[in-house]
Amino acid sequence: MYCLDIVDMERFPSPHPYVELSIVTYYSEGYKVKGMLAEPKGEEALDGFLYLRGGIKGVGKVRPSRLVQFACEGFIVFAPFYRGNQGGEGNEDFGGDDREDAFAGYRILQQHSRVKRVHVFGFSRGGVMALLTAIKFPDTASLVTWGGVSDMNLTYIEREDLRRMMKRVIGGTPTKYPERYKFRTPLYEIERLHCPTLIIHGSKDQNVSVDHARRLEERLKDRGHPVESWYFEELTHYFPPNINRKVVTDLTQWMKKQS
DSSP: OOOTTEEEEEEEOOSSTTEEEEEEEEEETTEEEEEEEEEESSSOOEEEEEEEOOSBTTBTOOOHHHHHHHHTTTEEEEEEOOTTSTTOSSOOOSSSTTHHHHHHHHHHHHTOTTEEEEEEEEETTHHHHHHHHHHHOTTOOOEEEESOOOOHHHHHHHOGGGHHHHHHHHSSOTTTOHHHHHHTOGGGGGGGOOSOEEEEEETTOSSSOHHHHHHHHHHHHHTTOOEEEEEETTOOSSOOHHHHHHHHHHHHHHHHHOO
């Protein structure tokens, strides 16, 4: 593949015989950041899948097996590690300027010779990144947010264990710097979102409360936006493996049906 943003690619051992993995070094606002590309073998044109992870730093790192899982559903998958991680330059800032790493990842898939169109997927904190990316790129084919954050101020209120990190990374509290939390909250720009949207959430999620999903759903429905919601009443932030596999298959089938 050829992309102006890519600096280097090197093969990474793949756990699947029909999916090739590569570590990609690419430019994002002048930083050299890294990500992982998963490509089903062959020459067939496929949809692209931008996988935006949750967590920060070592928490929520991209797992090759997860990317392979989506690639096996018939997608070319790219997952940014975000700046400052796994050998990349810069510092991750929780939905601030590091959104540019997701935007550059979208462009990488856009320029891939085998990619027809690009879908965006976000898990946990990646929900914010996914929403911001789909807003940035109006040609996004579809958007899926799974256990996703939609309101950064709500995250600060709910997650006492994250407050020290958020104050350090974002630069203060929502009371002192409301504009910094608003900047990281895509609900304020939701009128600029145009693609079909799927919301997946466990109702007993204590990492990212279901209120994030319901706020997003409400805003989209108020606008008459095409949105579908799958709530799992007995599940938390992490789904059991058998249900997880079924949801992966179902959501990728949903993506392929969007036009």
